[in-house]
Amino acid sequence: MALLQVRELFPILNQEVNGHRLVYLDSAATAQKPISVIEAMNRYYKMDNANVHRGVHTLGSRATDAYEGAREKLRQFINARSSEEIIFTRGTTTAINLVASSYARAVCGEGDEIVLTPMEHHSNLIPWQQVAKATGATLKYIPLQPDGTIRLEDVEKTITDRTRIVSVTYVSNVLGVINPIQAIVEIAHRHGAVIMVDGAQSTPHMKVDVQHLDCDFYTLSGHKMCGPTGIGALYGKKELLEQMEPIEFGGEMIDHVDLYESTWKELPWKFEGGTPIIAGAVGLSAAIDFLNEIGMDNIEKHEKELAALALDRMSAIPDLQIYGPSVNRAGLITFNLGDIHPHDVATVLDANGVAIRAGHHCCQPLMRWLDVSSTARASFYVYNSEEDIDRLIQALLQTKEYFGHAIG
Numbered sequence: 001m002a003l004l005q006v007r008e009l010f011p012i013l014n015q016e017v018n019g020h021r022l023v024y025l026d027s028a029a030t031a032q033k034p035i036s037v038i039e040a041m042n043r044y045y046k047m048d049n050a051n052v053h054r055g056v057h058t059l060g061s062r063a064t065d066a067y068e069g070a071r072e073k074l075r076q077f078i079n080a081r082s083s084e085e086i087i088f089t090r091g092t093t094t095a096i097n098l099v100a101s102s103y104a105r106a107v108c109g110e111g112d113e114i115v116l117t118p119m120e121h122h123s124n125l126i127p128w129q130q131v132a133k134a135t136g137a138t139l140k141y142i143p144l145q146p147d148g149t150i151r152l153e154d155v156e157k158t159i160t161d162r163t164r165i166v167s168v169t170y171v172s173n174v175l176g177v178i179n180p181i182q183a184i185v186e187i188a189h190r191h192g193a194v195i196m197v198d199g200a201q202s203t204p205h206m207k208v209d210v211q212h213l214d215c216d217f218y219t220l221s222g223h224k225m226c227g228p229t230g231i232g233a234l235y236g237k238k239e240l241l242e243q244m245e246p247i248e249f250g251g252e253m254i255d256h257v258d259l260y261e262s263t264w265k266e267l268p269w270k271f272e273g274g275t276p277i278i279a280g281a282v283g284l285s286a287a288i289d290f291l292n293e294i295g296m297d298n299i300e301k302h303e304k305e306l307a308a309l310a311l312d313r314m315s316a317i318p319d320l321q322i323y324g325p326s327v328n329r330a331g332l333i334t335f336n337l338g339d340i341h342p343h344d345v346a347t348v349l350d351a352n353g354v355a356i357r358a359g360h361h362c363c364q365p366l367m368r369w370l371d372v373s374s375t376a377r378a379s380f381y382v383y384n385s386e387e388d389i390d391r392l393i394q395a396l397l398q399t400k401e402y403f404g405h406a407i408g
Contacts, residue, residue: 006294007383009034020353023388028173028332028379029357030223031204033287037226040286041279052278053252053269067278070285071268077288078218079209080235084267087241088276091232092200093123095219096167098234098271099196100127102244103217104165107194110136113163115193117142117150117179118369119172122362124198128167137164144369147325148175152183159191166195170202174363174375175324176307176332178202185214194240200224204381205303205330207296210235222280227287231280234271241267248273299382303331306380310389317396323370332379334361337396340403342376348402352395 007013010032015022024032044066050059052067068083075083089095108114114128114137132139142150142158159166166188171178181197188195196217202208204225210218217240222231236244246253246264253273255263264270291299310333314320319338337345342358349356357377360367367373378392 007385009036009290010383011035011038013383017353017355018351020391023354023384023391025378025380025384025388025392026355026357027204027224027381027384028201028377030229031226031381032383033228033283034226034290036290037228037283037286041228041283044279044282049279051275063278066285067276067281070281070288073285073288074233077208077292078203078220078235079211081211082238085235085238085241087234087236087268087271088281089219089232089234090230090277091221091223092198092219095217095232095234096124096196096198097127098247099217099236099244100131101247103194103240104128104131105134106244108132108135108137108164111162112137113140113160113165114138115140115142115159115163115166115168115188117168118144119148119175119177119363119366120167120169121173121198121200122364123200124167124169124196125365128165131165142168148172148177148323149325150177150179152180152187155184155187159187159193161191163188163191163193166193167198168195169198169200170208171205171330172324172366173201173332174334174361174366174377176329176334177324178328178330181213181215189214201330204291204299205296206300216240222284222287225284225287226290228280228283231277231284238267241271244271246270246273250274252276294382302382303380303384304329306384306386306389307331307333309386310378310380310392313389313393314396317393317400319400320396323375331381332377334375334377336372336375337400338403340399342374344403345376345396345399348399349392349395352391352398354391354395356392 012032048062050063052064071083071086075086118141140158143154170181185195194216197215199218199220203220216237218235220233223229250273253270255265321336323334346356346358359374
């Protein structure tokens with residue numbers, strides 16, 4: 001599929017906002033949905049809607065096939081060994097909380113260590129704070145370099161034989177840093193630690209192979225990869241998932257129930273209590289088809305080219321501060337324009353039909369490390385073009401002119 005034709009497949013982008021053609025540069029928050037995903041979910045509700053696993057009627061069988069087919073498709077997409085290692089969740093947040101509540105609380109104790117980085121999204125920080133409070137474990141942080149990257153020497157110094165859990169983001173949603181996950185995994189395993197990778201910002205934008213990475217857990221969110229909201233997944237190595245107890249109890253996840261004791265289904269269903277996210281899985285399946293048709297290598301190349309172009313052109317704007325590394329970065333740019341509040345920047349850009357994000361991006365500790373209260377962020381995806389970068393630059397120059405008194 002030609003990338004120039006991709007935009008036409010997203011109905012929401014075929015509109016004007018405030019009298020201008022919409023330029024959507026907020027895909028790090030959520031990606032837009034191609035018509036194939038919308039139609040797949042619509043078709044499910046029109047033709048196949050039924051609960052899964054329970055019924056023997058035709059609609060129930062079709063719904064079950066679609067739901068479990070989506071699991072197998074996701075297994076292939078990230079190259080897990082078995083579909084038993086794919087647990088459907090509401091998203092990355094739920095997946096991280098599942099590991100924190102079920103696995104980490106069982107294995108951590110007084111004096112043990114949980115290693116993170118200061119660039120983590122709140123969803124990969126707060127659950128570990130709660131584990132530390134509950135178990136007596138200590139939180140440790142791999143220090144950041146001035147450009148927001150991490151050095152493997154510092155990883156080596158931070159992870160010790162007392163480390164039980166390492167949990168790091170693959171790609172920072174603020175800095176655009178792409179962390180050296182394979183090397184971090186190797187260091188963690190050498191010390192006997194289990195490592196989780198937050199893949200919310202990596203899975204939509206690059207080819208992911210969890211067996212090649214050798215991570216123990218990996219999380220993702222469907223809505224960031226052209227799928228619907230409310231669906232995501234936890235990948236876990238089978239031997240670890242089998243050790244873990246469910247944290248949600250009820251229908252679907254049980255094997256045998258009597259008045260005083262119950263037993264659980266086998267993987268993956270023991271972690272999917274209640275009626276699952278069936279339509280979400282159908283939409284995620286269609287999104288994976290869409291991404292595969294374009295090709296993940298093509299998507300990554302396209303985004304990095306756009307980011308490099310935007311980085312070059314934004315760097316030429318006086319008083320515009322860009323955060324994160326200048327090379328080997330993902331398709332997003334976080335910045336501030338002089339003393340203009342990021343919300344004011346985003347407001348002027350929105351008046352020009354350009355949608356960006358402004359705020360702390362669920363990374364308040366990182367904002368403090370950057371010595372700012374908030375930032376603006378433009379993030380790119382497969383449906384963006386060089387013309388979108390032109391519109392971004394024009395709107396930023398207009399913002400600079402409008403708030404000239406706040407520059408410097």
